[in-house]
Amino acid sequence: xxxxxxxxxxxxxxxxxxxxxxxxxxxxxxxxxxxxxxxxxxxxxxxxxxxxxxxxxxxxxxxxxxxxxxxxxxxxxxxxxxxxxxxxxxxxxxxxxxxxxxxxxxxxxxxxxxxxxxxxxxxxxxxxxxxxxxxxxxxxxxxxxxxxxxxxxxxxxxxxxxxxxxxxxxxxxxxxxxxxxxxxxxxxxxxxxxxxxxxxxxxxxxxxxxxxxxxxxxxxxxxxxxxxxxxxxxxxxxxxxxxxxxxxxxxxxxxxxxxxxxxxxxxxxxxxxxxxxxxxxxxxxxxxxxxxxxxxxxxxxxxxxxxxxxxxxxxxxxxxxxxxxxxxxxxxxxxxxxxxxxxxxxxxxxxxxxxxxxx
Amino acid sequence: xxxxxxxxxxxxxxxxxxxxxxxxxxxxxxxxxxxxxxxxxxxxxxxxxxxxxxxxxxxxxxxxxxxxxxxxxxxxxxxxxxxxxxxxxxxxxxxxxxxxxxxxxxxxxxxxxxxxxxxxxxxxxxxxxxxxxxxxxxxxxxxxxxxxxxxxxxxxxxxxxxxxxxxxxxxxxxxxxxxxxxxxxxxxxxxxxxxxxxxxxxxxxxxxxxxxxxxxxxxxxxxxxxxxxxxxxxxxxxxxxxxxxxxxxxxxxxxxxxxxxxxxxxxxxxxxxxxxxxxxxxxxxxxxxxxxxxxxxxxxxxxxxxxxxxxxxxxxxxxxxxxxxxxxxxxxxxxxxxxxxxxxxxxxxxxxxxxxxxxxxxx
Numbered sequence: 001x002x003x004x005x006x007x008x009x010x011x012x013x014x015x016x017x018x019x020x021x022x023x024x025x026x027x028x029x030x031x032x033x034x035x036x037x038x039x040x041x042x043x044x045x046x047x048x049x050x051x052x053x054x055x056x057x058x059x060x061x062x063x064x065x066x067x068x069x070x071x072x073x074x075x076x077x078x079x080x081x082x083x084x085x086x087x088x089x090x091x092x093x094x095x096x097x098x099x100x101x102x103x104x105x106x107x108x109x110x111x112x113x114x115x116x117x118x119x120x121x122x123x124x125x126x127x128x129x130x131x132x133x134x135x136x137x138x139x140x141x142x143x144x145x146x147x148x149x150x151x152x153x154x155x156x157x158x159x160x161x162x163x164x165x166x167x168x169x170x171x172x173x174x175x176x177x178x179x180x181x182x183x184x185x186x187x188x189x190x191x192x193x194x195x196x197x198x199x200x201x202x203x204x205x206x207x208x209x210x211x212x213x214x215x216x217x218x219x220x221x222x223x224x225x226x227x228x229x230x231x232x233x234x235x236x237x238x239x240x241x242x243x244x245x246x247x248x249x250x251x252x253x254x255x256x257x258x259x260x261x262x263x264x265x266x267x268x269x270x271x272x273x274x275x276x277x278x279x280x281x282x283x284x285x286x287x288x289x290x291x292x293x294x295x296x297x298x299x300x301x302x303x304x305x306x307x308x309x310x311x312x313x314x315x316x317x318x319x320x321x322x323x324x325x326x327x328x329x330x331x332x333x334x335x336x337x338x339x340x341x342x343x344x345x346x347x348x349x350x351x352x353x354x355x356x357x358x359x
Numbered sequence: 360x361x362x363x364x365x366x367x368x369x370x371x372x373x374x375x376x377x378x379x380x381x382x383x384x385x386x387x388x389x390x391x392x393x394x395x396x397x398x399x400x401x402x403x404x405x406x407x408x409x410x411x412x413x414x415x416x417x418x419x420x421x422x423x424x425x426x427x428x429x430x431x432x433x434x435x436x437x438x439x440x441x442x443x444x445x446x447x448x449x450x451x452x453x454x455x456x457x458x459x460x461x462x463x464x465x466x467x468x469x470x471x472x473x474x475x476x477x478x479x480x481x482x483x484x485x486x487x488x489x490x491x492x493x494x495x496x497x498x499x500x501x502x503x504x505x506x507x508x509x510x511x512x513x514x515x516x517x518x519x520x521x522x523x524x525x526x527x528x529x530x531x532x533x534x535x536x537x538x539x540x541x542x543x544x545x546x547x548x549x550x551x552x553x554x555x556x557x558x559x560x561x562x563x564x565x566x567x568x569x570x571x572x573x574x575x576x577x578x579x580x581x582x583x584x585x586x587x588x589x590x591x592x593x594x595x596x597x598x599x600x601x602x603x604x605x606x607x608x609x610x611x612x613x614x615x616x617x618x619x620x621x622x623x624x625x626x627x628x629x630x631x632x633x634x635x636x637x638x639x640x641x642x643x644x645x646x647x648x649x650x651x652x653x654x655x656x657x658x659x660x661x662x663x664x665x666x667x668x669x670x671x672x673x674x675x676x677x678x679x680x681x682x683x684x685x686x687x688x689x690x691x692x693x694x695x696x697x698x699x700x701x702x703x704x705x706x707x708x709x710x711x712x713x714x715x716x717x718x719x720x721x722x
Contacts, residue, residue: 008491008495092626092627093626119474119475119629120627122618122619122626122627123615123618123619124619124621170528170618170619171528173602173605174530174601174602174605175602176605177602177603177604177605177608178602178603178604178605179604322530322532323532326532326535326536327535327536328536328539330536
């Protein structure tokens with residue numbers, strides 16, 4: 001019996017040795033890092049895959065390779081791309097997906113669906129909307145980098161930390177699926193030999209309905225999430241520019257319901273150091289108070305304007321609806337009816353300390 | 360005596376019931392149970408885990424009363440209560456129930472492997488490897504299976520720490536408002552949840568293999584409490600991470616959670632997670648196979664090893680025939696329905712029947 005078992009243990013693995021699935025060696029595959037979608041017509045779209053290749057040789061720099069194909073489904077496009085690629089295309093490390101603005105306006109449901117369905121796509125994937133064609137963004141040279149894909153990913157990632165709300169595939173999906181919130185995505189555009197993040201695209205379900213500017217994206221970030229390390233500039237009544245640095249902010253959204261009427265209040269708390277006040281005495285308490293008032297006013301006005309705009313569009317990227325849902329007396333039908341006319345109040349409270357290393 | 364008790368050197372200490380109980384309960388279900396329980400009760404479904412867990416504790420109490428009185432396994436108890444033929448028939452059904460338990464775990468795990476890791480490998484290869492491995496463990500006897508359950512729990516521990524990553528994206532507001540689900544919804548959800556606790560019925564087969572078995576009762580409770588804790592933790596993390604609508608469309612929520620894990624050297628943690636998971640489902644298959652083959656040995660005059668070989672072959676053939684999701688889910692539904700009636704109706708019924716018949720026999 002002992003020998004019998006031993007034989008089995010030896011033979012079965014030997015028999016199965018031929019069943020190893022194809023191995024993926026880094027040098028033998030085409031690793032796609034960025035993917036772009038462009039609008040062609042209502043049925044078809046154009047897909048662009050950006051990847052980099054390191055040719056053999058000690059000092060060799062990565063060479064960018066871009067594949068483009070048009071088709072009705074992502075699968076078909078990938079098949080066509082495979083046709084022109086020398087090595088198998090692998091999507092396991094895609095870090096950035098670019099939707100062209102025109103495509104986003106027509107809806108990105110199909111693309112999102114195939115992204116989340118594919119088990120080899122991670123959830124930290126970055127999604128952006130581009131003003132130009134996604135193909136042009138992926139297929140061009142930038143001054144700062146060897147690998148285009150890595151450069152694109154770095155620009156977006158850095159901005160997500162500093163200037164616009166953090167959003168990745170997971171966060172997008174949370175908003176996208178929610179019945180009480182709408183998604184938003186960063187907006188990028190090309191400027192000469194640089195890429196820059198230029199604002200936010202606001203979605204209603206899966207369609208892009210509006211874009212907001214870079215400056216407003218910052219206000220959006222303050223309303224949307226808690227963060228530290230930021231920068232804010234205001235113009236005082238006297239015409240002097242002051243910037244508030246090392247900003248940390250926290251926002252509380254509270255939804256009230258009285259007599260079947262909803263009312264929302266944003267309580268924004270910001271604190272930071274006043275710096276770079278040209279011709280201003282930053283050690284003076286009065287000046288600091290003036291700065292505080294000015295920043296409060298600026299935030300409140302711009303936020304109110306932005307929220308109004310969202311209400312007009314009937315889109316809810318700030319997920320006020322989600323907050324309302326958490327009430328036990330929430331009624332989705334009532335909420336939907338009232339959202340666009342509901343009273344939304346912004347209360348900003350700014351705390352500034354004088355700063356700088358000189359007095 | 361028709362059903363002799365096992366020798367002392369084949370038995371395990373009472374506290375091993377903790378591992379056996381827990382290992383039998385946590386299987387492939389945990390990879391995707393959140394969606395099913397959230398379908399009716401929404402984010403309140405964590406309450407359902409508590410209520411159904413409590414009912415399982417009650418059922419374990421019932422099981423121990425039956426087993427302590429019969430002082431043997433289910434085959435002997437059936438024979439004692441209902442006689443050789445009818446009792447034998449019910450025991451025979453139990454065998455297939457155990458086999459189905461092993462089959463479900465095996466086939467669902469292979470499905471996960473195929474979808475997530477090796478889409479290009481056909482399923483019979485995995486089946487062959489896993490069944491062969493299970494065969495070699497089960498043929499080592501009950502003590503080996505027990506050791507495997509212990510190791511399975513140990514290997515699974517790192518997966519608990521991974522929950523920290525999705526918590527970075529948590530939105531605790533998701534759980535509000537608490538107690539919004541109606542009692543009817545909660546009941547439905549607890550009913551679905553009960554199915555994830557199935558597996559503890561294997562106790563009816565391995566009971567005689569425990570030294571001083573009545574003493575092991577508290578360890579069985581601890582095992583279930585630990586299972587409840589694991590399910591609660593998993594559900595909690597899933598509920599704060601996913602939006603409700605998103606959760607409802609995610610087949611394996613626990614697995615999808617791993618997609619956010621960001622380790623320095625690993626881009627896709629799911630691959631590692633699924634591999635570790637193998638050591639958690641292997642004891643399930645082994646316990647199921649052991650119970651089925653042991654029962655065969657008790658019912659008919661064949662050795663447990665030959666019974667095991669027959670069952671392994673049967674398992675292989677049936678699981679090869681199950682090729683798509685639909686079939687797996689049909690099988691799963693059938694199994695869970697049978698399991699539900701078995702634990703909530705048959706076990707209490709058996710307790711009452713045993714009580715009456717023992718009284719009559721004495722009188």
